[in-house]
Amino acid sequence: MTPGARIAAAIGVLDAVLAGEAAEKALTGWARGARYAGSKDRAAVRDHVYQALRCKRSYACLGGAMTGRGLMLGAVRDANEPIGALFSGEGHAPAPLTADEAAGGHQPESDGERLDLPDWMLSLFDESLGKRAEEAALALRGRAPLMLRVNERRATRDEVIAILAEDGLAAEPVAIAPMALRLDKGARGVANSRAFIEGMVELQDGSSQAAMAALDLSGAGRVLDYCAGGGGKVLALAARADSAFYAHDAAPRRMADLPARAARAGVDVQLLDDAEEAALYDLVLCDAPCSGSGTWRRSPDEKWRLSAERLGELTRIQGDILDRAQALVAPQGQLAYATCSLFHAENEAQSDHFMARHPGWRETLRRRWPIGDEGDGFYLWVVQRRS
Numbered sequence: 129m130t131p132g133a134r135i136a137a138a139i140g141v142l143d144a145v146l147a148g149e150a151a152e153k154a155l156t157g158w159a160r161g162a163r164y165a166g167s168k169d170r171a172a173v174r175d176h177v178y179q180a181l182r183c184k185r186s187y188a189c190l191g192g193a194m195t196g197r198g199l200m201l202g203a204v205r206d207a208n209e210p211i212g213a214l215f216s217g218e219g220h221a222p223a224p225l226t227a228d229e230a231a232g233g234h235q236p237e238s239d240g241e242r243l244d245l246p247d248w249m250l251s252l253f254d255e256s257l258g259k260r261a262e263e264a265a266l267a268l269r270g271r272a273p274l275m276l277r278v279n280e281r282r283a284t285r286d287e288v289i290a291i292l293a294e295d296g297l298a299a300e301p302v303a304i305a306p307m308a309l310r311l312d313k314g315a316r317g318v319a320n321s322r323a324f325i326e327g328m329v330e331l332q333d334g335s336s337q338a339a340m341a342a343l344d345l346s347g348a349g350r351v352l353d354y355c356a357g358g359g360g361k362v363l364a365l366a367a368r369a370d371s372a373f374y375a376h377d378a379a380p381r382r383m384a385d386l387p388a389r390a391a392r393a394g395v396d397v398q399l400l401d402d403a404e405e406a407a408l409y410d411l412v413l414c415d416a417p418c419s420g421s422g423t424w425r426r427s428p429d430e431k432w433r434l435s436a437e438r439l440g441e442l443t444r445i446q447g448d449i450l451d452r453a454q455a456l457v458a459p460q461g462q463l464a465y466a467t468c469s470l471f472h473a474e475n476e477a478q479s480d481h482f483m484a485r486h487p488g489w490r491e492t493l494r495r496r497w498p499i500g501d502e503g504d505g506f507y508l509w510v511v512q513r514r515s
């Protein structure tokens with residue numbers, strides 16, 4: 129596909145997303161009908177779509193319309209690319225600009241336009257992040273790094289770097305977590321690489337890795353991941369210690385891939401339908417459902433989909449999860465609460481409300497990871513039961 133044809137494809141996908149379809153589904157739908165598109169074409173269209181969604185408001189200003197075409201025109205203007213060559217109407221490229229389009233569009237003006245946030249969310253960013261609110265919002269306009277976690281049960285970081293290189297993947301160690309690697313080149317080949325197939329690496333964001341590395345597993349004989357989902361967190365913990373690991377999720381089908389992932393990683397994780405039935409645990413991790421705002425570089429359509437009502441609902445669910453999970457912690461045991469949210473209501477406020485509801489716990493850790501070159505926004509809070 130030509131560069132113009134890729135833009136035309138992105139316009140179609142963006143129109144479907146603007147009409148309410150999830151980005152991933154719209155991209156899959158397009159790819160199914162575009163047998164002519166090679167893997168590089170599909171990757172390029174995907175990049176266009178995701179970048180346009182990260183910067184939806186500002187691109188719509190620059191392009192003069194909140195349409196797929198407006199967004200891609202805004203993207204091309206933002207990148208100072210040659211509009212006439214890309215919107216040429218030739219082959220499968222989008223039609224040339226109309227006179228209105230050529231004269232239209234404006235620089236983003238309001239804070240919401242400039243920071244690519246819905247207006248209602250500006251105060252939430254300010255309250256949650258203070259002086260760092262703008263920096264965080266601007267960081268969400270860029271691409272997330274591609275991060276791997278080395279499975280220390282299978283290989284060292286240096287060994288994995290060499291093995292990835294054999295498959296043409298260039299990885300470098302980064303400081304955020306002891307087993308973290310950042311991939312700069314060949315990122316799309318990970319799933320077919322020997323290192324991945326043989327369980328030496330998992331895809332995992334740097335901040336999630338750092339948070340799991342910060343948990344104290346010494347003396348934790350029984351560890352429960354109460355909101356295990358696909359199991360990324362419990363696998364990171366199981367790589368570090370020989371405790372007995374258990375996984376639970378309110379939607380058990382989300383754990384469907386976990387047994388295969390654990391087998392690949394050479395660790396044992398027991399899936400539980402009912403976490404309440406078993407004996408108490410020395411560590412219960414609640415990686416709670418949240419707005420995901422710290423990860424919106426990866427799922428930018430969610431930035432525009434979140435509502436104040438949904439955020440309120442999420443905070444109620446988080447409080448309920450903490451209340452249930454604390455009852456599963458053994459005397460002197462730990463309760464860890466984690467989110468990939470930037471918002472105070474889902475993080476510190478949740479911790480403070482828990483302490484007000486539940487005397488008898490001692491806080492041992494409270495930490496935020498900002499959105500950066502090595503990881504997403506993340507929050508971790510740990511308390512220990514006094515007796």
Ligand SMILES: C[S@@+](CC[C@H](N)C(=O)[O-])C[C@H]1O[C@@H](n2cnc3c(N)ncnc32)[C@H](O)[C@@H]1O
Nearest residue numbers: 355356357358359360361377378379415416417
């Ligand atoms: C942030 S995701 C977990 C991600 C996972 N820990 C990982 O690292 O891949 C949150 C999970 O919590 C689950 N969940 C939602 N409500 C829950 C509840 N009341 N109790 C337990 N799990 C719940 C969701 O099904 C979802 O899989």
